Amino acid sequence: MKFVLQRNPPILSFRYQFQSGCSSINPQVICKSNSSKEEFMSKILDRRWTLINPDTKVHHIRVSSLQTQQHCGPLENFSFSNNPHPSLGENVKEWHNDQSSFYIVRDDLLHPLVNGNKARKLDALLPLVEDHLGTDVVTCGGCQSAHAAAVAVSCAERGLKAHLLLRGEQPQVLTGYNLISMLYGNVTYVPRSIYANREEMLSAHADSIAGSVICLDDLLEASFTDHNSVKSNFPNIEDGSPLNSKKIVIVNEGAGNAVALPDHILGKDQPLKIVVDAGTGTTAVGLGIGALCLGLPWEVTAVMLADTIEGYRKQEEHLISELCRCYDVPTTRSGLVNWVERRHPRKFGNVVKGEIEACQQIAQETGVLVDPIYTLAAWELATQLSLEERKGGAKVVMD
Structure with a gap:
């Protein structure tokens, strides 16, 4: 028996207000938008996905x-x-x-x-990177980060280059997710003192690759505000940069977006x-x-x-x-x-x-x-x- 994740589920029966209709759950989030719940859900799910079979x-x-x-x-x-x-x-x-x-x-x-939940997250994120002509992905995690390994494998399968910043020192023997990260991505081990400031660390490493850089958060937001030109969402794309230059996307630790x-x-x-x-x-x-x-x-x-x-x-x-x-x-x-x-x-x-x-x-x-x-x-x-x-x-x- 399988649970089918419906990409475009029947939404006509959803109630107008974006809130739980069940008495056993307190409505912690209440949307006050004029748009209907049906439109909201359709907008969330109407996108390109990665997994061929999400069952x-x-x-x-x-x-x-x-x-x-x-x-x-x-x-x-x-x-x-x-x-x-x-x-x-x-x-x-x-x-x-x-x-x-x-x-x-x-x-x-x-x-x-x-890893399962990482496959679900990247299922929606990587098509955004591809649609906006990204070539490289920079992310970070612990030495045995399941997230870093998932990004490395998923990027390699799609012709993207993954740059992984792993906390601490390289182990003498590579095992588990650390080994997978090394096989599929470009791994750099980062001292814990530098890793403590993740945002600065990711930005500096992305800049060192040489190319146009954008954070996934900004890419995600731009994907819903600019539907005409995906190229315009990358900085410096119109100011004389070579069309074949690298376009680097920064993904937070754990893909937390x-x-x-x-x-x-x-x-x-x-x-x-x-x-x-x-x-x-x-x-x-x-x-x-x-x-x-x-x-x-x-x-x-x-x-x-x-x-x-x-x-x-x-x-x-x-x-x-x-x-x-x-x-x-x-x-x-x-x-x-x-x-x-x-x-x-x-x-x-x-x-x-x-x-x-x-x-x-x-x-x-x-x-x-x-x-x-x-x-x-x-x-x-x-x-x-x-x-x-x-x-x-x-x-x-x-x-």
Whole structure:
């Protein structure tokens, strides 16, 4: 069974006002634009996309409590089983919460090398770069950044050159996403003192490549205000610069300027608790905005991995403001996402005792591969919520 991300969904049934019509969700964002909700949603989705097939499989994970400890690590009291072909849509209501379980959206199957939510973000961003004649992309991330690796692979597949600024020193042995980044992109390791000022670092590196430079934020906004000449959105293109000169696009860490708007996974009337791990927090905010736009009874909870709750709330406000500026939608706003600490707090990037074993347990029992830095935290929270919601509560979905 697959969840189909609808690029041009039927929107005639949407209510006029851009707000949630469900009593279980407070309308955190209320648009006061004269344009209809239908026009707003059509404008968001009516663009060129990258993924040939955006279908996503959804698996159903059942959680069993163990009487005796059989595993070590954070999931030592649980075992799991996977149903890869569950009933979805409105039929999900036929299943009763007689056993703890949660659903998992398998975006990790979208691409063999590009992490699932990164594939969704780049699905909309890279066509913008191509449409505006970009030749190079500059971005940054940690040494094992899934975002940097995703940009490198996706750019290489489309004939674009990726320049990756990775925090810290080059490891003696290249592994994981660091190895992928090196194979597909041009990697530069940046001292942490310089990396601390990301905006200045990205701008300086883009300038050193020699060519016209523009930030993705500006490109995104220009794509909705200038439909006649894509060339004019790059600076210096009209002042005698060679037509074949490089056109460099700066992409923020984590591609934190894209919004994913998924459609109905488990039925439009089914209350869901969506669980997501949060690096930059972009995916969580995108899900929150998507639920609000479509009037879905979803509660989005994000496990904070790389910042404080104040930092994530600030990022949420920035992303909402960016969306509304691009689409000319005035808003009032508060929290769309429930930000929570991970079950086992620690410094981002460190792996603590038992986490590798927990990932091994999940892989062997369900066939789902999670990692100790990101997705294990979301799996732990989904497991916890599934226990709380087994008595007829909301369905839990890990994205």
